[in-house]
Amino acid sequence: MTPRRPGRWRRNAARLGLMAVPAAFFAVFFAYPVAAIVARGLKADGGWQPGRIADVLAQSDIRQVLWFTTWQALVSTVLTLVIALPGAYVLARFDFPGRQVLRAVITVPFVLPTVVVGTAFMALVGRGGLLDELWGVRLDTTVWAILLAHVFFNYAVVVRTVGGLWAQLDPRQEEAARMLGASRLTAWRTVTLPALAPAVAAAALMVFLFTFTSFGVVQILGGPAFSTLEVEIYRQTADLFDLSTAAVLTTIQFLAVGAILALHAWTVRRRETALRLVDASVTARRPRGAGQWALLGGVVATVAVLLLLPLAVLVQRSFGSAGLAYYRALTEADGGVFLVAPIEAIGNSLRYAVAATVIAVVVGGLAAVALTRRDAGRLVRGFDALLMLPLGVSAVTVGFGFLIALDEPPLDLRASWILVPLAQALVGVPFVVRTMLPVLRAVDVRLREAAAVLGASPWRAWREVDLPLVRRALLIAAGFAFAVSLGEFGATVFIARPDNPTLPVAVARLLGRPGDLNYGQAMALSTILMVVCAVALLVLERLRTDRTGEF
């Protein structure tokens, strides 16, 4: 047993202090509601019913769902990595006109509600879609439509998570290896790849989580024939009201996601090294030679076909043959679908997103700082995985949990506006932690120690050493949290009521009524949501370059 040194004790106390806020947030707004609803499902006549688990697993349809969920998530993840990693490289290392715009635009699908984009994606792979017209290929009820849509949605996850780090890796290390005689491939494999591995693992994990818990994509593009665990939990809860089966399935999903996260935490820990990070603006340069231009061209073409085309269809439909009529209609309150003009949903969405971003950045930022130290104990490491769990748990479970758990003062939040940003922050926090942690951990600990030797307090050392290095990651994280909140639909829909509908909710409502004007307005509102997201992301890109001079 090591003797307790006061320094270490103080460090631990500081870390616990940092963890208190995220831990409380997680416990109250995630663990407690989920436990409450699962317990409700697994308890009958006052006693626990563990036998239900075996009953549910004995059903062949359920086993089929489990198999399909895992299989499609694996394939989707591999496909997304293969298609998106070249994009991550190009956007990190090449300097070309329109780079910022491209980086902003690829993130748009990720933050748009599936209800909207699933519709547009059908125009690509469905009947009369591009593939149909060119080659007579229709994918709309096949598993390919699901897989491609997963790539479409998650492309940005890989590009932003991996690219964010890639842009800051010092290329001179790889160049040095090549000067010492290593081949281009060897240099890349021994220098760059190990440095990137944690980010690639983090990205792969996120894509796997999103596809493992995929809901909208599977329902829209797969129809009733394909079902994931998440879809099944939703059906059992919201349609059949079989809380017992839903609780068993939630437990299974929970365990699966927990195992994946534990594995991931272990992999990341083994591979982490202090990296030499530099300002991203000095690592990117113009593509040189035919090969690099071809790579750039290939990435742009992929993005154009797979990401931009479905979005373009959306814009086209928002005009239809009516010109601006649908947009004009958005400013009128017709008293039918809405009491207020649909356009007011934009303001609601922005307000919620700002609140959610603040919560997510504070909670996630504190957690990331607390988790940075590599001498962290097992408890702390487990906490890391724990914060990711909300991404892997069904929104309907969380939503129904909120209803029965947060219903007493002082926590009767069911009718409070704050519940929406809280729920959105729940999915935003993991993004903040995941984006910041690799960068924070890669900060050379010796810099911090040097600062301490020179008499800096821990706070000052963090502010002078860590903060400048992670500001970029912090901005990316905030941008992600903001965009995620803007497009968030599931939690928003299931949890308490905001004073007015958000953009995605308004779109869904308009789509729920027959009539040309309703459909047109839904498309117009989706286009506006898309533009708002794109502008927000673009502003973020600008902000990033403006600050780089400070490094």
Place this chain on the structure above:
Amino acid sequence: MDITKKVTALAVGLGLVTLSACGSSGADGSSGSGEGSKTVTLVSHNSWAVSEDVVAAFEKRSGFKLKVLEDGDAGQAVNKAILTKDNPQGDVFFGVDNTLLSRALDNGLFQPYEAKGSDLILPEYRADEDKHRVTPVDTGDVCVNYDKAWFEKKKLTPPKTFDDLVDPAYKDLLVVENAATSSPGLGFLLGTVAEYGDGGGWEDYWKKLKANGVKVVDGWEHAYNEEFSGSAGGKQAKADRPLVVSYAFSPPAEVIYADPRPDTAPTGVAEGTCFRQVEYAGLLSNAENPEGGKALLDFLVSKTFQDDMPLNMFVYPVREGAQVPEEFVKFGPQAKEPRTMDPAKIAENRDQWVKSWTSLVLK
């Protein structure tokens, strides 16, 4: 984004519809009673809609301020109300229909109250008459809709009855919703059970329907906006199904939500395929403000509300002599002989029918 999206919840608007704009009239009406802050809360699904002046009239007459909580689509709203019944979110729940009524009643969601004016409700819509736990509020028909232009172009007569739908002339033309996940999907299934009986008759019918190329999708939004050639979305998506399970009020909605308004509806209703749904409201068991809740129930069956409701929620009134808008009469007449079913029979068999239907049609 993709993480938590729930697409069957497409129609889900949440959003407490703030009626704060009407608050002033409520305050005026109640200032004399000393109960100025007394609020009655209505929990409903996202199709709830009412004119502002009608709300103002209620607040003035009753002295209660109306607060509305929209809680997802019809099925979810019922489930959520049951989950929270010990500590409900409001005083009155509106929006449980005859297909789910038993779930609400069996779970003790409502307490008895006979609304004033109940005697004027048309007898065919009444339910639970010995205990008066629910009050009928509106009605609507689930029917197959057809794309008029498509049938004219093909010089084909649109189908009229359930029998017609299995005619080879209409092969690969119909899209229906999953009965397990969609309210119109379930309504259509119940319509076929009412038509062909549950002694194997409806199963045989669905086998024929399947052989005739029926397509099943999960929700109404997908069926109507993506697959049905007669809708705005369907036209843009080059949809190839001119028959869809929707509502009898869809054709008038196609007229009302078009600019400029056409003289005739672009879609029609196959009147022999209709299943009648009735929506009920009830006083929640643990309501905090039962007096306000009772006043609200009285209001829901009052002529003021019943007259106002059709064009806001696209449903028919249930009160004798309530006005039916001319657009409804002209473009979406109520079916003369809709199929319907006793809520008790639905309660007893719903789960089993849906299960059999799933293995018969989806597997």
